[in-house]
Amino acid sequence: MNITGNMAGLWMLLALGTLILTTGLPVWALLIGIASLFAAAGLATGAVDINILQALPVRTTGLLENDLLQAMPLYVFMGVLLQRVTVADALYASLLRVFRPLGGSHALAALGVGAQIAPTNGSVASSSALLSRLVAPRVAHLGAAQAISIVSVAATIGVVVPPSLVLLLLGDAMLMAHLEASKLPGYLQTGQRIINTQDVMHAALLPALCVLLLWALVAWWKTRNLKEIRPVAPVSRAQAAIALIAGSAIVLLLAGVFTGKLFAVEAAATGGVLLVISTLASRSLSFADWKAVCGDTLQLSGALFALLVGATTFSLVFRLFGTDRWINGQLLGSTLPPLATAALVLLLVGLCAWVLDAFEMIFVVIPLVAPVLIARLGDAQQAAVLMLLILQLSFLIPPMGYAVLMARARSGLPAIPNRSLLKALWPMLLVQVSVTAVVFALPQTVHWLDAPAAVSTGAPTLSDDEITRQMEEMSKASPADDDSVNAEKK
Amino acid sequence: METSSQAAPAVPTDGAFAKLCLIFSFLALPLALLLFAQWPLRELLQAYSRQANDLGQILFAFYVAVAITAASRNHAHLASSKPIHQRTHRPHWHAWAVLACTAPWAAFMLWAAWPLVAASVVSFEKFGETLTPGYFLIKLAMVLMVLLVLIDGLVQLMPPQRPGTKTP
Numbered sequence A: 001m002n003i004t005g006n007m008a009g010l011w012m013l014l015a016l017g018t019l020i021l022t023t024g025l026p027v028w029a030l031l032i033g034i035a036s037l038f039a040a041a042g043l044a045t046g047a048v049d050i051n052i053l054q055a056l057p058v059r060t061t062g063l064l065e066n067d068l069l070q071a072m073p074l075y076v077f078m079g080v081l082l083q084r085v086t087v088a089d090a091l092y093a094s095l096l097r098v099f100r101p102l103g104g105s106h107a108l109a110a111l112g113v114g115a116q117i118a119p120t121n122g123s124v125a126s127s128s129a130l131l132s133r134l135v136a137p138r139v140a141h142l143g144a145a146q147a148i149s150i151v152s153v154a155a156t157i158g159v160v161v162p163p164s165l166v167l168l169l170l171g172d173a174m175l176m177a178h179l180e181a182s183k184l185p186g187y188l189q190t191g192q193r194i195i196n197t198q199d200v201m202h203a204a205l206l207p208a209l210c211v212l213l214l215w216a217l218v219a220w221w222k223t224r225n226l227k228e229i230r231p232v233a234p235v236s237r238a239q240a241a242i243a244l245i246a247g248s249a250i251v252l253l254l255a256g257v258f259t260g261k262l263f264a265v266e267a268a269a270t271g272g273v274l275l276v277i278s279t280l281a282s283r284s285l286s287f288a289d290w291k292a293v294c295g296d297t298l299q300l301s302g303a304l305f306a307l308l309v310g311a312t313t314f315s316l317v318f319r320l321f322g323t324d325r326w327i328n329g330q331l332l333g334s335t336l337p338p339l340a341t342a343a344l345v346l347l348l349v350g351l352c353a354w355v356l357d358a359f360e361m362i363f364v365v366i367p368l369v370a371p372v373l374i375a376r377l378g379d380a381q382q383a384a385v386l387m388l389l390i391l392q393l394s395f396l397i398p399p400m401g402y403a404v405l406m407a408r409a410r411s412g413l414p415a416i417p418n419r420s421l422l423k424a425l426w427p428m429l430l431v432q433v434s435v436t437a438v439v440f441a442l443p444q445t446v447h448w449l450d451a452p453a454a455v456s457t458g459a460p461t462l463s464d465d466e467i468t469r470q471m472e473e474m475s476k477a478s479p480a481d482d483d484s485v486n487a488e489k490k
Numbered sequence B: 001m002e003t004s005s006q007a008a009p010a011v012p013t014d015g016a017f018a019k020l021c022l023i024f025s026f027l028a029l030p031l032a033l034l035l036f037a038q039w040p041l042r043e044l045l046q047a048y049s050r051q052a053n054d055l056g057q058i059l060f061a062f063y064v065a066v067a068i069t070a071a072s073r074n075h076a077h078l079a080s081s082k083p084i085h086q087r088t089h090r091p092h093w094h095a096w097a098v099l100a101c102t103a104p105w106a107a108f109m110l111w112a113a114w115p116l117v118a119a120s121v122v123s124f125e126k127f128g129e130t131l132t133p134g135y136f137l138i139k140l141a142m143v144l145m146v147l148l149v150l151i152d153g154l155v156q157l158m159p160p161q162r163p164g165t166k167t168p
Helices: A008-023 A027-045 A056-064 A068-082 A087-102 A105-120 A124-134 A136-142 A144-155 A165-181 A197-223 A237-258 A264-282 A287-320 A323-332 A338-355 A358-377 A380-395 A402-410 A418-441 A464-474 B015-025 B028-045 B049-073 B092-122 B135-155
Strands: none
Touching (some): A008 A027, A008 A287, A027 B092, A056 A287, A056 B092, A056 B135, A068 A165, A068 A264, A068 B028, A087 A124, A105 A124, A105 A136, A105 A197, A105 A237, A124 A136, A124 A144, A124 A402, A136 A144, A144 A197, A144 A402, A144 A418, A165 A197, A165 A358, A165 A380, A197 A237, A197 A380, A197 A418, A287 A323, A287 A358, A287 B015, A287 B028, A287 B049, A323 A338, A323 A358, A338 A358, A358 A380, A380 A418, B015 B049, B028 B049, B049 B135
């Protein structure tokens, strides 16, 4: 078997998966190590051109000057800060008071906090850490399985609700994937302009709201008759004021993003600055606390950025072997109907997301499979939303789903068998599968909230800037340049 | 997959690294401020928004250049999920394995980037769109990132000092 042929990238993926699961080594180091090893083998056999490999420093510099990635430390910072200040506590206490007449108030309040906090949080891990501290002890009386299921689903809300970091980065990955898809044979949507992050946010909002509302309904139905523990202390005026201000600010920022008044990054930055000002004004953190917040932010940002550097190296070598083109050829040349191929790709994404986390998916797996998915579905926004929903679904399937794994590890609740957890989670999973199926079958569901120019139905009407940008992107013909990160980000 | 922030105590010999990480950790605050400022600068003042973005890029570049090593030293990188008690004391072969993974890459990056970085620094390269000075700093940040990864990989091979041993 020739390990430096077209299929070399598959061997790279196999080696990566095996070493991740068996060694416990940092994923970013493994990405770089495996890429280096295969690149060396490729150079030795002449399969890899050293001149193209020398593009690596340029690509890495491209990451350092990427507008969108500048927001990453900011999101991480907000996630870390929210774990130490009382904003989320005030939101939870106030929502508990609001939902008390309905029954099932703890579960509803948990989902409410998840919906408000998760979009501004750095990741599923950050949301899970916050909700495990805040919500898990308060819903423990519902039983460990119910409590873990509530924390898990609430932690994944940020995957689909804008302007979360996952959604921003996926939007960026989809922009690149759409450009690649537009060059594939059989690509039909030549009139659709290349989507950007804003388009993905618009497309995801309605399905996200559907999931959230149905989850709330399920949570209320399951917990409405269970004995509720009343809060130890009533909601203070200060808590109510904090909740009102924070809740209003979040809603206003989301509205600003949705209406296009604010870029998502600027909305997140505004939220972050407001959070810092309110924390400084209330003197709720000491200097040592601020040091810890900034230190944790640096480490977690470093972990995410390292993954991106590793994925950039890995994907360059992967593409130098031509494995991406080989995969595209196999899938596009399949005798299956286009929708069946798309379903197969989504299943593959789901399986990968079951063992990987959101950032590994976005940086490593999605860039490889998204172009084919877009080409087969013929709709980049639908493809993006389906992938978000599939990621969310996979994170919730025990025992390997990331959100479930984190909730189990961090909530401090008693260990429970997978069967019990699955029993508690299945209605939520059913909701997720149903919404995913609806989006798959009815692509128009992701276009109901489109900005007027998001999808053109006839001849494309592009701005001069857009034409220039797309021409620049199209001119990058070499595989080394295909996933350049220097396109429009916002 | 799981991050393991603060899973392991700092190695006593890493005073310089610790100070570097502490100083750079506070860059998150001006970075957030600069990202926020672009909105009022663009909408209200209608000026300096791009310059704020350029400055933010320089800060971001140096921030993440140090952040990768900060994550390495605190075992915060994503790795396959293991209970925390297993993660606090990592086997020594991990340090060798990480160095084997990253050192060839770092060496190649330094070799391949050198002509680009040298030319950029010598000409004090500016940002393309705004002509704001300082673009060469982003390329220097890339070199810093790679150098720190390499140096930290080597330092991690040293056995940790026992508690009570004086640090230099």
